[in-house]
Amino acid sequence: MPRVSFTIEDNSPVLQYSPLSQWFTGNPEHDNNTGFYSMGSFTFTKMAGSSMTFVYYGYDIHIYGAKRSNHGNYSVDIDNGVISYNGNGFDPDNGAFQQPLFSPSTSMSNGLHNVTLINDEDKYLDVDFVTWQTSVGEEDEQLLTNIFDDMHSAFTYFPPSSWTSNPPNQSRYFLDSGQTVSNDLLNFDPTYLGDAVTLYGPVSPTGSAYTVELDGGPPQLYTMNKLIPQFQLMMYQAFNLGPGTHNLTLRYKTSPSALAPGQQFFAIDYASVYTTSSVQKATANA
Numbered sequence: 001m002p003r004v005s006f007t008i009e010d011n012s013p014v015l016q017y018s019p020l021s022q023w024f025t026g027n028p029e030h031d032n033n034t035g036f037y038s039m040g041s042f043t044f045t046k047m048a049g050s051s052m053t054f055v056y057y058g059y060d061i062h063i064y065g066a067k068r069s070n071h072g073n074y075s076v077d078i079d080n081g082v083i084s085y086n087g088n089g090f091d092p093d094n095g096a097f098q099q100p101l102f103s104p105s106t107s108m109s110n111g112l113h114n115v116t117l118i119n120d121e122d123k124y125l126d127v128d129f130v131t132w133q134t135s136v137g138e139e140d141e142q143l144l145t146n147i148f149d150d151m152h153s154a155f156t157y158f159p160p161s162s163w164t165s166n167p168p169n170q171s172r173y174f175l176d177s178g179q180t181v182s183n184d185l186l187n188f189d190p191t192y193l194g195d196a197v198t199l200y201g202p203v204s205p206t207g208s209a210y211t212v213e214l215d216g217g218p219p220q221l222y223t224m225n226k227l228i229p230q231f232q233l234m235m236y237q238a239f240n241l242g243p244g245t246h247n248l249t250l251r252y253k254t255s256p257s258a259l260a261p262g263q264q265f266f267a268i269d270y271a272s273v274y275t276t277s278s279v280q281k282a283t284a285n286a
Contacts (some may be wrong), residue, residue: 002135004134008186009129009230011041011230017050022047025228052127054130056115061130063127066095079080098129137279144276150178157179162183199250203229212250243280243282
């Protein structure tokens with residue numbers, strides 16, 4: 001099966017931090033080592049029991065962060081104890097950055113996995129980025145990747161008059177274009193053919209919450225409300241969808257913040273759809 005590798009930054013909405021109030025964005029005004037992190041950002045906690053959870057379909061996963069003098073013990077749980085790991089983030093010197101906090105000792109099976117990183121002490125723990133691999137199709141096939149920019153006809157915006165194609169920092173978007181909205185009654189609905197899809201957008205202090213519904217399923221809640229603006233981050237991912245036509249619906253939701261609902265913005269940049277010839281053939285014969 002063709003394999004594809006992904007890297008997501010700490011600010012990606014697909015990483016779920018809990019409790020959210022105990023995780024913070026690293027700030028260069030308070031930490032002069034921020035520049036040593038990937039993309040100059042990291043998310044940290046200093047409360048025991050705080051966790052980061054990521055659900056994905058694929059093989060091995062690797063979690064990266066820093067090891068520093070004020071960091072302590074942490075643990076990793078995969079699939080409710082199928083894999084357990086205890087680690088220590090302490091470094092006695094000036095710190096070691098972009099370090100693997102977790103890598104599986106043996107290759108993981110391809111499938112749906114639930115990964116939780118847990119802070120075990122009232123000391124610092126941070127997340128820098130996460131990488132993993134997944135597969136699409138059958139053995140010895142070529143992976144086909146289709147990128148749909150926000151202006152592609154695969155995207156449908158409701159109502160069109162409420163969306164704008166001139167978002168702030170437009171030059172930071174893929175192909176210099178994106179779609180934004182600040183009304184809580186709108187949704188976005190692309191239809192696509194493929195076995196996997198990833199969706200990308202920005203995060204910022206004015207970002208809103210949003211829900212995603214896959215093929216009419218229950219809504220999943222995410223947020224793009226983050227302290228540091230970043231662009232072209234993964235905001236949703238789904239794999240092993242099987243052949244056929246699939247549908248995503250995204251809906252703007254207000255985030256609990258000091259901003260009024262009309263000052264919170266939801267933005268779409270682009271989507272990537274992954275398929276192979278066998279998936280396309282099975283779809284045509286369905």
